[in-house]
Amino acid sequence: MTVATVLRWLFLMSVILLTIGGNVLVCLAVGLSRRLWRTANCFVVSLAVADLLLGVLVLPLSATLELRDSKWPFGGTLCNIYISMDVMLCTCSILTLLAISVNRYLAISSPLSHSQRVTPRRVLLAISFIWLLSLAVAFFPVHLGWNTADYRVQNLDWEFGDEGTDKGRYCQFEWNNNYVLIYAFGTFYLPLMVMCGMYLCIFRVAREQVRRIRATTPSFARSATAAVAREHKATVTLAAVLGAFIICWFPYFSYFTCMGVKEKTNPPNTLHSVVLWLGYLNSTLNPILYPAFNRDFRRAYGELLRCRGSSRRTLQLTHVTLYKRLTFFKLFRVSQNSKKSTAAVMVEREKSLPCEERHCADDSW
Template sequence: MEKCLNNTMAATDLCLKRSMLSTVMLGFILGAVIVLTICGNVVVCLAVGINRKLRSLTNCFIVSLATTDLLLGLLVLPFSAVIELHRSWPFGATFCNIYTSLDVMLCTASILNLFMISLDRYYAVTAPLRYSTLVTHCRVAVAMGFIWVVSLMVSFLPIHMGWNTPDLTVQNKGEKDKEDKCRLELNKGYVLVDAVGTFYLPLVVMCSTYYRIFKIAREQAKRINCCTASSSLNNHCSLPAKEHKATVTLATVMGAFIICWFPYFTVFTYQGLSEEEVDEMTFAIVLWLGYANSALNPILYAALNRDFRTAYSSLLHCHKVGPATASPHSHQGRAEVPRGSHQQHSPDCKGSLLEERALTMQDRNGKENPFISETAERGLPVSCSKSMWILSFCQDVWLAKVVPAQNRWIFEENGAELIKSQKMVEP
């Protein structure tokens, strides 16, 4: 705007039009991020509230993440958009510190929820038979309490006590502070504790857990592919398409997290350690890139789940979603596959294919939930001498499943013995 005032009248008009056009475009982009953040996370909360099948310990962290991102979209993003559009803060120093504290607290809580989700998925995949004893209601409550305690300790407490500023005074209330500016002041100690404790350390753990999950998915995909290979073909076990889907999913989850938050914490750490400020445009870009992660989370951590997708569909079509029940018309329109129509399987895979039945299995949270039998619909063999448990990536990104074979649940982990099931598959 200042550049426009130094030009001639005609050039000034053109400059003002361009400035107004850029402001409108910027407002549209920021408004789209805010609307997507609010609407996406509201849909996640409504889906869990309506569908009883989604009310499990596994989805507690998903709901916690959606609630955190929803609060961020309602309490923080509108004021951040005002700062970007007006280049000033019209609400005073006291509310500025409250806004800054909410910003730091909710962003930290969102990152820590993603961290807890990675740990939950790690235990579900690496120790599925012990998952219900490792992840209990009490431990989930403690984990959520830990998330919010840490978030409060790096936001409201240091900001309102002045521990984050170079001179250890409360920010934005000094004589040299401008009344129309709202910024988060930083010192080296605060930056190191906040950046390492709430981002870099969780990032390393998340990369390790998802890499471990990927390795297990790769091994199990090879075993399943070997079992489904025809005896007339060569014995080479190529990776099936579902392993590629697992790889893409994990890369998307980790890629979105790193792309959204790594630039911001790099700038954040640089500012605190060097005591130099970057230009406003660079800071605004990396900040809103981090905010965009809250708009992507409903897609990455909920929409990729089959049960959530079903709940979304029912919610958007105004149908009431209840617990899954066996219905004679529940699979109308699907072509049934005759028993003898499948290709001959290798000698290691003897037995008949599993028919679609209303089976039940003990869910991780100790409650009886309907067993999803889409594995049988896709014609995968279920009786093998080797282990045959299918990871979440084979059928559902976030749900680990065990495939029943006649009167047994087949599972192998470090030479574990076969465990007999309490349910019998009807012929």
């Protein structure tokens, strides 16, 4: 193994492990921390699940292709399923990021009516729609041949065990007709424009709120500094979130859009690998950018990483269990003592009664 191969292997494994670990941490933080049991965090969990499935089901196979010089030994059927899973999970991740931006805009523009607009039922319907749309967009084109130049299903004659590189076959999504323009516009460029509009409106609303706070608050240095700090934090947060999305996904869709317009099936090369894994890297950054700017998420992360949450819960459960047991034993002893005293009183009373009332036994027996 050369040095370049070792470095490439280390990079790919690092991306896979960070993607899986980060998104598992998000799911555990929401599931174990009651502070995060809010309706809006359902979108964050959906995003984490999509990125987690990408890291478990897709990224190891993509890394195998990178390390094996694009040789795919599992046949055409599994290649099409792998491509469909890749497209579905990436599309689901992008659309969920769009839903998060819309939810944040509604929360900051109309905070009083946000709970009436964003109900648990509507959130569940939105998440279900995102997953079903991603499933349809991913599996229908590949398995119906909408993405190829001759509208035939790709890789049907690719047998299991045939690596295919010698015959010019590569396990990749073929974008060789005008369908690529519809797909790229619907799943990336349109969500990108909407996200830019949403975050621009959020930034304007945040600046307006800061201006109102400055106008209604006495002009002390402390309050002015706090307002400027909030404005700066909002700017940095929005710039990081939107910037990471553009940097990761714009080169990927631009490259494959150009390939689709040219109607050429180029073999995987260095540029193909760079733009592909740059898009995958967004799934690695999502657990850092989206939840980590929230104070409750940071606390939940700290408790999970330091194992404080589980130890505290175990200690609380132990105290509750001991308290319940002691209370039960006390009540049991009191009830037993009361039964004994009642029985003694009954015996004394029965002894004081005449023999006829006590139903004495017959001596003739």
